[in-house]
Amino acid sequence: MTMAxxxxxxxxxxxxxxxxxxxxxxxxxxxTVYGRPLVYLDSAASAQKPRAVLxxxxxxxxxxxxxxxRGAHRLSQLATDAxxxxxxxxxxxxxxxxxxxxxxxxxxxxxxxxxxxxxxxxFLAAGDEIVLTEMEHHANIVPWxxxxxxxxxxxxxxPIDDDGVLRLDSLAALFGPRTRLVAVTHCSxxxxxxxxxxxxxxxxxxxxxxxxxxxxQGIVHAxxxxxxxxxxxxxxxxxxxxxxxxxxxxxxxxxLLERMPPYQGGGEMIDHVSFAKTTFKTPPHxxxxxxxxxxxxxxxxxxxxxxxxxxxxxxxxHEQALLAEATAALEQVxxxxxxxxxxxxxxxISFLVGSLHPYDVAAVLDRDGVAVRVGQHCAEPLxxxxxxxxxxxxxxxxxxxxxxxEALVKAIHKAKRLLG
Amino acid sequence: MTDLSRYEEFAEALEMxxxxxxxxxxxxxxxxxxxxxxxxxxxxxIETNLMHGCMSKVWIVDDVDDDGRHHFRGHSDAIIVNGLVxxxxxxxxxxxxxxxxxxxxxxxxxxxxxxxxxxxxxxxxAMLKHLQKLGRGNGAMAGAENHDDHS
Ligand SMILES: Cc1ncc(COP(=O)(O)O)c(C=O)c1O
Numbered sequence: 001m002t003m004a005x006x007x008x009x010x011x012x013x014x015x016x017x018x019x020x021x022x023x024x025x026x027x028x029x030x031x032t033v034y035g036r037p038l039v040y041l042d043s044a045a046s047a048q049k050p051r052a053v054l055x056x057x058x059x060x061x062x063x064x065x066x067x068x069x070r071g072a073h074r075l076s077q078l079a080t081d082a083x084x085x086x087x088x089x090x091x092x093x094x095x096x097x098x099x100x101x102x103x104x105x106x107x108x109x110x111x112x113x114x115x116x117x118x119x120x121x122x123f124l125a126a127g128d129e130i131v132l133t134e135m136e137h138h139a140n141i142v143p144w145x146x147x148x149x150x151x152x153x154x155x156x157x158x159p160i161d162d163d164g165v166l167r168l169d170s171l172a173a174l175f176g177p178r179t180r181l182v183a184v185t186h187c188s189x190x191x192x193x194x195x196x197x198x199x200x201x202x203x204x205x206x207x208x209x210x211x212x213x214x215x216x217q218g219i220v221h222a223x224x225x226x227x228x229x230x231x232x233x234x235x236x237x238x239x240x241x242x243x244x245x246x247x248x249x250x251x252x253x254x255x256l257l258e259r260m261p262p263y264q265g266g267g268e269m270i271d272h273v274s275f276a277k278t279t280f281k282t283p284p285h286x287x288x289x290x291x292x293x294x295x296x297x298x299x300x301x302x303x304x305x306x307x308x309x310x311x312x313x314x315x316x317x318h319e320q321a322l323l324a325e326a327t328a329a330l331e332q333v334x335x336x337x338x339x340x341x342x343x344x345x346x347x348x349i350s351f352l353v354g355s356l357h358p359y360d361v362a363a364v365l366d367r368d369g370v371a372v373r374v375g376q377h378c379a380e381p382l383x384x385x386x387x388x389x390x391x392x393x394x395x396x397x398x399x400x401x402x403x404x405x406e407a408l409v410k411a412i413h414k415a416k417r418l419l420g
Numbered sequence: 421m422t423d424l425s426r427y428e429e430f431a432e433a434l435e436m437x438x439x440x441x442x443x444x445x446x447x448x449x450x451x452x453x454x455x456x457x458x459x460x461x462x463x464x465x466i467e468t469n470l471m472h473g474c475m476s477k478v479w480i481v482d483d484v485d486d487d488g489r490h491h492f493r494g495h496s497d498a499i500i501v502n503g504l505v506x507x508x509x510x511x512x513x514x515x516x517x518x519x520x521x522x523x524x525x526x527x528x529x530x531x532x533x534x535x536x537x538x539x540x541x542x543x544x545x546a547m548l549k550h551l552q553k554l555g556r557g558n559g560a561m562a563g564a565e566n567h568d569d570h571s
Contacts, residue, residue, distance in 0.1 A: 034440065357498035359476040360448075367444055375475060389477075418448055419499055 017310060017318040019401045025050040026399050036369035039407040044189050044217060044348050044395030045373050046239045053243060056302035060295045068294055069268060083294050086301035093304045095225040096251055103250040103284040104297050108216040109139040111235035111250035114263045114287060115212050116143035122261055126152030128180040133158040133166055134385050135188040138378040140214040144183060160385065164191035164340040175207045182211045186218025190377045191340030192348035194222050201230045216240055221319060221346035223312040226251055238296065243303035247296035257283035264289040315398045322396045323347040326405045333412055339386055347396035353412055356419050358392040364415035370407055422519040427511035431530040451503030460495035471550050476501050480509065482554040488516050490555055507531060508547045520555030523548060
């Protein structure tokens with residue numbers, strides 16, 4: 001708890017991020033790989049965890065652990081309080097109207113599947129149209145395809161331009177009498193493009209169409225205010241937001257959630273069960289069948305408090321400066337092709353080095369301690385649009401600094417030398 | 421007797437290099453050498469020759485001679501993987517289907533020596549399994565005569 005206290009003491013929303021202090025909050029960054037300092041540029045896949053999160057998890061298990069909403073005993077009460085407090089912390093973080101709009105899931109993928117299964121199968125019918133974009137992660141494609149196969153909805157795809165900007169004109173033109181849902185990512189995990197979700201929501205609502213936003217990257221790099229955005233559903237995942245793995249969030253507008261049937265059945269989500277008839281709890285508990293990820297939720301709340309204390313604006317400013325620095329440095333290397341040039345993009349850089357295979361490049365980088373992701377990034381349709389089999393991807397987080405950019409560039413030069 | 425002389429040569433060559441970084445570069449050189457000296461025919465890069473489940477594409481073809489010995493050729497567009505698949509296919513060529521089944525994880529481990537990340541080690545184990553599958557005659561280009569070799 002001491003670290004959380006330290007972090008809170010640092011609250012100063014106008015101050016620039018103290019990166020050295022922030023780095024020191026992440027124990028894993030002191031690790032070496034192959035005897036070299038770790039240069040972690042894979043936070044878009046999963047971010048590292050600050051001490052405040054590790055401590056919160058440890059403390060929950062050591063002092064307040066029990067099942068929630070069940071025992072009539074003291075520990076269960078403490079665990080339940082901490083779990084429900086976590087819900088409130090998350091609700092405040094995204095400016096939801098109420099904690100009842102926050103459903104805890106395993107990850108973003110489960111959150112989107114919940115919407116597809118519960119909302120989709122209830123309110124959509126054969127021939128209804130769902131609008132997706134070319135830049136979606138598989139997590140925001142496949143659940144809708146499953147729904148298509150189950151009930152016969154039609155998927156319509158909004159294209160991107162060559163800079164990786166969503167074609168809003170095409171989106172506007174796609175609305176028709178059968179359009180029932182828009183599912184769009186807040187921020188692309190490949191291109192870094194931050195979509196104007198507020199505008200998209202307004203456009204969709206003008207047509208009476210609700211919007212599901214995949215906020216897995218957006219919540220980290222752009223922040224999210226539910227009342228300003230007015231999205232109907234917003235899904236994100238804890239592990240990318242410096243929280244534990246195994247916890248995700250589905251925000252849903254209360255009136256929608258109340259009209260939706262359960263996603264899974266079991267304990268925790270019922271009001272009364274008999275073999276003849278079962279009645280269900282109200283949201284959010286209706287959608288949380290079985291023992292929830294209790295400690296993970298508590299860990300996520302600690303992560304949310306941590307980034308809030310540093311200041312989301314300060315983090316964003318820091319990441320933007322790093323993005324500019326890294327982009328300029330990569331352009332200096334020669335032969336580096338960057339995918340995604342959208343104005344205002346997040347600090348995610350997908351790239352290829354000349355004709356080198358991205359897998360080779362990543363392997364040489366790895367030997368230098370530089371961790372990047374390589375491959376299709378769970379976005380095969382986007383890869384097809386870009387005309388590549390895969391890319392390498394460097395993604396930046398609050399704890400990265402100029403030395404990481406230098407290490408990346410140096411390792412790319414080495415890759416060119418060794419492989420070229 | 422199973423002739424593993426080519427395998428032994430690779431294992432010894434790797435063992436002589438006592439620096440991890442150098443072993444890594446050895447694999448890269450190997451990958452480049454195969455590409456230069458004995459390029460994999462373009463027409464072999466077809467779906468039936470693809471080994472599935474790899475991060476980068478890997479093609480392996482199997483030619484069985486009159487004595488029932490398997491002669492493998494492999495390729496990947498990634499140089500490092502090309503080095504690994506080239507080494508694996510060369511090291512374990514010339515064996516019968518039955519002999520191939522006697523190759524173990526420990527043999528493959530000797531070709532790693534820590535120079536490679538777990539993912540690539542797993543990749544090499546998958547390659548071994550694939551060669552053994554071809555050795556059993558389940559592969560696209562493998563001869564059917566080897567069914568009997570394996571009990
Ligand atoms: C844009 C986007 N959507 C969804 C996901 C899925 O997240 P998770 O695997 O935690 O459900 C990811 C992360 O891989 C992502 O980047």
